[in-house]
Amino acid sequence: MTSLDIDLPFTKRTLANGLDVIVHEDRHVPIVAVNVWYHVGSKNERPGRTGFAHLFEHLMFEGSEHYNAGYFPPLQQAGALLNGSTNADRTNYWEVVPTSAIDRALWMESDRMGYLLPALTSQRFETQRDVVLNERRQSYENRPYGMVMMALSAALYPPDHPYSWMTIGSAEDIRAMQLEDVQEFFRTYYHPSNASLVLAGDLDTERAFELAEAYFGEIPAGVRPQRVSHHAELSGEQRLVLEDRVELPRVYIAWHSPAMFAEGDAEMDLVGDLLANGKTSRLYKTLVYDMRIALDVSGYQSSREIGSFFLLVATAAPGHTLSEIVERIDEEVGRVADQGPTAEEMDRAVAQAEAHFMYRVQTVGGFGGKSDQLNAYNVLKGTPNYFVADLNRYRNARPESVQGAARHHLRLDRRVMLSVIPRGRPTLALAGSTPVTVS
Amino acid sequence: MGADPTFTFPTIVRHTLGNGLRVCTIEHRSVPVITFSLQIEGGSGADPAGREGLAAIVADMADEGTGSLTALEVSDALARIGADYDVDVGGDVTDYTLTTLTRFASRGAALLADIVTRPSLLESEFMRVRQMRLDRLRQLKDVASAVAERTFLRLLYGSHPYGHLAIGTDASLRRVTPDDVVSFHAGSLQPSRATLIVCGAMSHEELLHEAEEAFGGWSSVAGDTAGAPPASEVAPGSRAVTTLAVVQRESAAQSELRIGQLATRRVTPDYPALLVMNAVLGGQFVSRVNLKLREEKGYTYGARTNFDWRRGISPFVLQTSVHTASTADAIADSLSEVAAVRGMRPPTDAEMLLAKASLTRGYPRGFETAQQVARSVAVLSMYELPDSYFEEFVPKVNAVTSADVVAAASRHLDPARLTTLIVGDYSAIADSLRSLNLGEPELHAADF
Numbered sequence: 001m002t003s004l005d006i007d008l009p010f011t012k013r014t015l016a017n018g019l020d021v022i023v024h025e026d027r028h029v030p031i032v033a034v035n036v037w038y039h040v041g042s043k044n045e046r047p048g049r050t051g052f053a054h055l056f057e058h059l060m061f062e063g064s065e066h067y068n069a070g071y072f073p074p075l076q077q078a079g080a081l082l083n084g085s086t087n088a089d090r091t092n093y094w095e096v097v098p099t100s101a102i103d104r105a106l107w108m109e110s111d112r113m114g115y116l117l118p119a120l121t122s123q124r125f126e127t128q129r130d131v132v133l134n135e136r137r138q139s140y141e142n143r144p145y146g147m148v149m150m151a152l153s154a155a156l157y158p159p160d161h162p163y164s165w166m167t168i169g170s171a172e173d174i175r176a177m178q179l180e181d182v183q184e185f186f187r188t189y190y191h192p193s194n195a196s197l198v199l200a201g202d203l204d205t206e207r208a209f210e211l212a213e214a215y216f217g218e219i220p221a222g223v224r225p226q227r228v229s230h231h232a233e234l235s236g237e238q239r240l241v242l243e244d245r246v247e248l249p250r251v252y253i254a255w256h257s258p259a260m261f262a263e264g265d266a267e268m269d270l271v272g273d274l275l276a277n278g279k280t281s282r283l284y285k286t287l288v289y290d291m292r293i294a295l296d297v298s299g300y301q302s303s304r305e306i307g308s309f310f311l312l313v314a315t316a317a318p319g320h321t322l323s324e325i326v327e328r329i330d331e332e333v334g335r336v337a338d339q340g341p342t343a344e345e346m347d348r349a350v351a352q353a354e355a356h357f358m359y360r361v362q363t364v365g366g367f368g369g370k371s372d373q374l375n376a377y378n379v380l381k382g383t384p385n386y387f388v389a390d391l392n393r394y395r396n397a398r399p400e401s402v403q404g405a406a407r408h409h410l411r412l413d414r415r416v417m418l419s420v421i422p423r424g425r426p427t428l429a430l431a432g433s434t435p436v437t438v439s
Numbered sequence: 440m441g442a443d444p445t446f447t448f449p450t451i452v453r454h455t456l457g458n459g460l461r462v463c464t465i466e467h468r469s470v471p472v473i474t475f476s477l478q479i480e481g482g483s484g485a486d487p488a489g490r491e492g493l494a495a496i497v498a499d500m501a502d503e504g505t506g507s508l509t510a511l512e513v514s515d516a517l518a519r520i521g522a523d524y525d526v527d528v529g530g531d532v533t534d535y536t537l538t539t540l541t542r543f544a545s546r547g548a549a550l551l552a553d554i555v556t557r558p559s560l561l562e563s564e565f566m567r568v569r570q571m572r573l574d575r576l577r578q579l580k581d582v583a584s585a586v587a588e589r590t591f592l593r594l595l596y597g598s599h600p601y602g603h604l605a606i607g608t609d610a611s612l613r614r615v616t617p618d619d620v621v622s623f624h625a626g627s628l629q630p631s632r633a634t635l636i637v638c639g640a641m642s643h644e645e646l647l648h649e650a651e652e653a654f655g656g657w658s659s660v661a662g663d664t665a666g667a668p669p670a671s672e673v674a675p676g677s678r679a680v681t682t683l684a685v686v687q688r689e690s691a692a693q694s695e696l697r698i699g700q701l702a703t704r705r706v707t708p709d710y711p712a713l714l715v716m717n718a719v720l721g722g723q724f725v726s727r728v729n730l731k732l733r734e735e736k737g738y739t740y741g742a743r744t745n746f747d748w749r750r751g752i753s754p755f756v757l758q759t760s761v762h763t764a765s766t767a768d769a770i771a772d773s774l775s776e777v778a779a780v781r782g783m784r785p786p787t788d789a790e791m792l793l794a795k796a797s798l799t800r801g802y803p804r805g806f807e808t809a810q811q812v813a814r815s816v817a818v819l820s821m822y823e824l825p826d827s828y829f830e831e832f833v834p835k836v837n838a839v840t841s842a843d844v845v846a847a848a849s850r851h852l853d854p855a856r857l858t859t860l861i862v863g864d865y866s867a868i869a870d871s872l873r874s875l876n877l878g879e880p881e882l883h884a885a886d887f
Contacts, residue, residue: 028469030444072725077793079800100441130737137692138740138760144581247577279514295574348518355521362808
């Protein structure tokens with residue numbers, strides 16, 4: 001198979017205040033994507049103060065000193081699509097605007113980067129705290145299996161490890177937050193030297209840098225925060241059980257795995273495809289298609305900055321048990337670790353990776369579009385020049401390296417096994433499971 | 440802000456193959472990717488009464504083995520070209536869509552043709568697919584939003600062909616037989632009932648050639664497909680409106696709400712005015728409903744309104760999920776916002792400006808990828824809208840006045856005919872609901 005001619009070209013400069021600015025031209029549609037990453041997420045929080053980074057993201061849409069009102073109206077009036085999101089490692093904000101509205105988008109982004117606090121009232125803060133508590137109810141508490149990732153995170157990491165809590169935070173911590181904490185958080189993390197700006201789309205590169213300098217150049221640099229580092233490992237197999245409002249039992253099996261972009265990260269991604277992506281994957285074929293003991297199966301490498309986890313999930317088909325399922329999963333995991341993938345499986349996985357890299361460069365903006373990609377590489381890899389190298393991690397993977405990664409990381413005696421079962425049916429859990437409660 | 444940039448909307452070239460298949464080709468050259476989208480007449484609205492869920496089973500089974508390939512071989516072939524394959528079963532039509540890299544165009548087209556025109560429809564695969572769907576239904580009982588969606592359609596439409604989810608119900612799925620699948624497929628999947636949209640980085644001639652090669656040999660099966668009239672032509676019965684209904688969900692953290700009514704058809708001349716009305720009322724973040732319930736009151740993570748468009752009479756729906764303790768207050772605020780846009784509080788100049796601008800200035804954004812363009816053309820095909828539709832969209836929306844919005848809202852929304860559905864902890868909210876004066880609620884089970 002011939003390799004694809006695929007690239008993501010850019011120009012990068014750093015302003016005097018430390019703000020990275022990256023520009024990518026694409027003139028197909030008269031729109032420009034503005035994408036800002038702050039290198040702060042829930043891993044910068046501490047126990048008792050969880051949920052902070054995400055609540056803060058909400059406050060970034062409530063007004064800033066020179067536009068002291070909601071962030072959405074002036075941009076939606078300009079035809080923009082906009083949003084933001086927070087995860088463990090970073091917070092991102094983006095607008096996709098018609099070319100004619102680029103000044104407005106940059107003005108708005110720069111005002112909230114430089115001048116948020118004067119507009120931050122306790123009333124706005126309290127309303128958004130309620131909104132976030134409702135987000136937590138909607139996306140976690142009131143959803144089947146919604147509390148699982150909280151239980152898993154707490155089991156995989158010790159309590160002082162920043163990945164041991166979820167980005168949404170604990171309800172108790174969210175209620176306890178004070179306006180002063182928020183102000184301190186802004187001063188620590190929201191400034192040019194902890195941020196990265198991408199402009200992508202229908203604009204001239206030189207003009208883009210002039211605009212970036214004009215709107216962001218005057219904002220004081222701030223002190224670059226210390227990077228977070230932490231180590232975690234499991235010393236044995238941990239079996240847990242969580243009761244939930246669900247009909248069918250489901251098992252989650254989680255392992256520690258290499259951090260994003262580290263050696264073995266792409267291989268573990270391929271292991272996820274091999275085991276659980278699509279009908280031809282080994283676990284789907286065995287558990288769901290042939291034996292019909294599971295209703296569904298999924299699996300993936302969840303790549304993160306200071307350490308990842310690898311997860312397999314399967315729901316028992318009615319009349320079947322989690323232990324039947326786990327027995328087969330262990331066989332298949334063992335087979336990958338002992339023999340690795342076939343050449344055919346590797347070809348298929350690489351073909352899919354290439355296609356998906358191509359699909360990712362179809363849009364300039366939004367979550368996962370070209371501007372978001374460039375910022376991800378710049379912030380988490382230290383250079384935007386990583387698109388082709390990223391794809392090459394998959395192209396260069398070999399059956400032996402995939403096998404090696406599986407053998408090294410998917411040890412049956414170093415993992416968390418969480419049974420999620422219908423309320424009041426403890427016998428449906430895997431034998432020897434300890435009850436956990438999450439709230 | 441500068442002048443709005445000009446944008447040339449894609450040119451659609453229409454062809455008809457010898458077998459009657461309509462083909463639309465669109466050149467789209469930003470990335471070497473191609474999308475094939477086959478739209479077939481008949482969606483979940485074509486399910487025979489008592490066999491609800493049949494259309495979706497047929498769509499699901501299409502890639503479970505074709506011609507000489509087994510189900511797993513089809514899946515393998517799709518993976519080898521990195522294809523993104525998806526089926527969408529709507530109320531009126533079913534769309535089979537495959538996206539792949541341009542260099543795999545012929546293989547992708549051939550695979551899609553196999554899937555749609557030569558599926559094996561084996562009894563063994565049928566049993567498997569149906570069982571998976573029955574198991575999924577069982578799981579959906581725990582998903583508040585799914586319970587709300589299913590119950591609300593039934594409250595609005597009753598036994599009308601639009602009155603059920605595409606997945607059907609436990610009882611109806613159990614009645615479906617392998618023969619039903621074969622005859623539904625034979626009756627509906629015919630070239631004369633289909634439109635193929637091909638959008639990608641090739642010339643119109645090349646795109647048409649790909650379509651010809653893959654679909655030119657698809658032959659029409661003899662036999663009449665008439666059967667029941669299309670769902671869009673069935674008038675909803677004049678049922679008494681349910682004002683308030685509750686599905687009990689013990690100790691739920693939130694109440695899942697649906698408030699709405701049957702409104703009008705997608706092809707109404709009021710469409711531009713209703714789009715603007717929806718943008719003012721609940722179609723975007725800065726709409727009245729979201730600003731009130733989320734940004735002012737903090738009752739919810741978000742609230743929105745939309746028209747769930749179909750060819751026939753379509754519903755207008757407000758949906759949100761609110762903290763249990765705020766349920767009655769959130770309903771009162773929602774009802775008063777819907778009523779107010781009919782005249783008590785007409786859209787202000789600022790709201791009109793904002794709503795229209797966000798609809799029109801952002802319009803070109805929807806034409807960035809081959810898949811987006813194919814989807815837009817599929818909408819034209821479904822509602823038989825003219826090819827000039829994209830060009831006319833912006834001027835038509837810009838011509839809407841505040842008075843037009845009020846008039847359209849008055850014609851199509853009637854507060855006396857609104858249905859409010861709550862999926863939540865009834866015991867915790869029963870007392871507070873009385874203050875709404877909506878009468879005693881109908882209690883429904885979370886049945887599927």
